[in-house]
Amino acid sequence: MAYLVLEDGKVFLGDAFGADGVRSGQIVFNTCMTGYQEIMTDPANFGNIVTMTYPEIGNVGVNAADSQSDGPKISGLVVRQLSPIMSNFRAEQTLEEYLKANDVVAMKNVDTRAIAKHLRDHGPKYGVIACGERLSVSDLVKQAQRAAIIANGGDPDCTAEHCGDENCKCAQEDHHHDEDDDCGCGCGCGCHGGMNLEAFPNLIAEVSCKEPYKWTEKNAWIDERQTEKRYNVVVLDLGVRRDQLQTLVSFGCNVTVVPYSTTAEELLALKPDGVFISNGPGAPWVGKIIENTVEKLADKVPVLAIGLGSLMLGMGLGINPCILEHGHHGVNIPVQDVESGLVSIVSKNIDYGLDGEDFEEEAEDNPLLDDVVVTHTNLNFPDIVEGFRHNKYPIIGISWNPTAPTRPQDARCVYDDFIDLMK
Numbered sequence: 001m002a003y004l005v006l007e008d009g010k011v012f013l014g015d016a017f018g019a020d021g022v023r024s025g026q027i028v029f030n031t032c033m034t035g036y037q038e039i040m041t042d043p044a045n046f047g048n049i050v051t052m053t054y055p056e057i058g059n060v061g062v063n064a065a066d067s068q069s070d071g072p073k074i075s076g077l078v079v080r081q082l083s084p085i086m087s088n089f090r091a092e093q094t095l096e097e098y099l100k101a102n103d104v105v106a107m108k109n110v111d112t113r114a115i116a117k118h119l120r121d122h123g124p125k126y127g128v129i130a131c132g133e134r135l136s137v138s139d140l141v142k143q144a145q146r147a148a149i150i151a152n153g154g155d156p157d158c159t160a161e162h163c164g165d166e167n168c169k170c171a172q173e174d175h176h177h178d179e180d181d182d183c184g185c186g187c188g189c190g191c192h193g194g195m196n197l198e199a200f201p202n203l204i205a206e207v208s209c210k211e212p213y214k215w216t217e218k219n220a221w222i223d224e225r226q227t228e229k230r231y232n233v234v235v236l237d238l239g240v241r242r243d244q245l246q247t248l249v250s251f252g253c254n255v256t257v258v259p260y261s262t263t264a265e266e267l268l269a270l271k272p273d274g275v276f277i278s279n280g281p282g283a284p285w286v287g288k289i290i291e292n293t294v295e296k297l298a299d300k301v302p303v304l305a306i307g308l309g310s311l312m313l314g315m316g317l318g319i320n321p322c323i324l325e326h327g328h329h330g331v332n333i334p335v336q337d338v339e340s341g342l343v344s345i346v347s348k349n350i351d352y353g354l355d356g357e358d359f360e361e362e363a364e365d366n367p368l369l370d371d372v373v374v375t376h377t378n379l380n381f382p383d384i385v386e387g388f389r390h391n392k393y394p395i396i397g398i399s400w401n402p403t404a405p406t407r408p409q410d411a412r413c414v415y416d417d418f419i420d421l422m423k
Helices: 036-041 095-101 112-122 137-151 242-250 264-269 284-297 308-317 359-364 413-422
Strands: 002-006 011-018 021-030 049-052 076-078 105-108 125-131 213-215 231-237 253-259 274-277 303-306 321-337 343-355 372-378 384-390 395-398
Touching: 002 105, 002 137, 011 076, 011 095, 011 137, 021 105, 021 112, 021 137, 021 321, 021 343, 036 049, 049 112, 049 125, 095 105, 105 125, 112 125, 112 321, 125 137, 213 242, 231 242, 231 413, 242 253, 264 284, 274 308, 274 413, 284 308, 303 308, 303 413, 308 321, 308 343, 308 384, 308 395, 321 384, 395 413
Parallel strands: 021 049, 049 076, 076 105, 231 253, 231 274, 274 303, 303 395
Antiparallel strands: 002 011, 002 125, 011 105, 021 125, 213 253, 321 343, 321 372, 343 384, 372 384, 384 395
């Protein structure tokens, strides 16, 4: 027996496969029909419990070439049906073998449609996935609630003394704050239903490289571009995927990858023709760690930022971030080019966005923001800024992954735009 238990007490049952154990994380659903290996190894999924909405998973097995990092980054995997056979000439091991070898907890025979509907209707949830014997559902619910508090920057052992309100009910052992139970203390410590943005976990530090390194491998799925020169691109690694590095090489770039903590001065000392800020896991609030770096780079060198990197770049320019209703994880996200009207179906793996609702009003009071041009919007959520440029500085930000092999290839022109900025 296996359990998926959400912080709100919702429980989903299934059968275990993969490793035994209990893991916590954010529950996300992904709409990809294939590409499960890329999803599992994407650093942007670090700590997530991923539910695949496509009904059968595992039929093409696993191979080393398709990994987007050095191994699985997810906390758990949930599928409706695990394929009983592996049928692909590139396969090296089954999905179950791969998960067991990498100590990833997984469950099958689960109503994944019900999970997706629950997250869609009730918003983002944290939880635990548990496979093994002698599991207590009540204990798992408590673990899920603790995971949610920690993820929101709180202390699950918060007491009235900690938050400074002697009437805070959160000091009571059996108290749990939810949408219908407002404790009323209003202390803002993030330990009981609120969010302490200053104390959000820094997941980027878990996946970013520790030392700079060179990348030379090309993208096997893209024809190599013939450029006038090879451009020196420094990649600020917030959790970069290998296909992004491979694509930069195929587009005629010499690629150097550096840790997320690299300062603007250290970046510029490498004499780059351009800087690429990658996608990554977690919330953009931790973008303050690179905010000064972004601001100092903006007028010095061309910048292309994607995913979480684009959110941090946008925040540095004054665009407000927001939490997406249920996250955007999949390959069927419709994004429209504002100027041409062209619609691209893109791949996204992110839980946050840039809020364009009050964009024009805020731009009136912010000269830096006043020169930002929204280039792409989301057809499903029109107020979400999916792409932007700057009129004064050579910078581009997009929220999606333009190189994902599991999606149509109609959005890779952003790399051509980046090359043009470096010419």
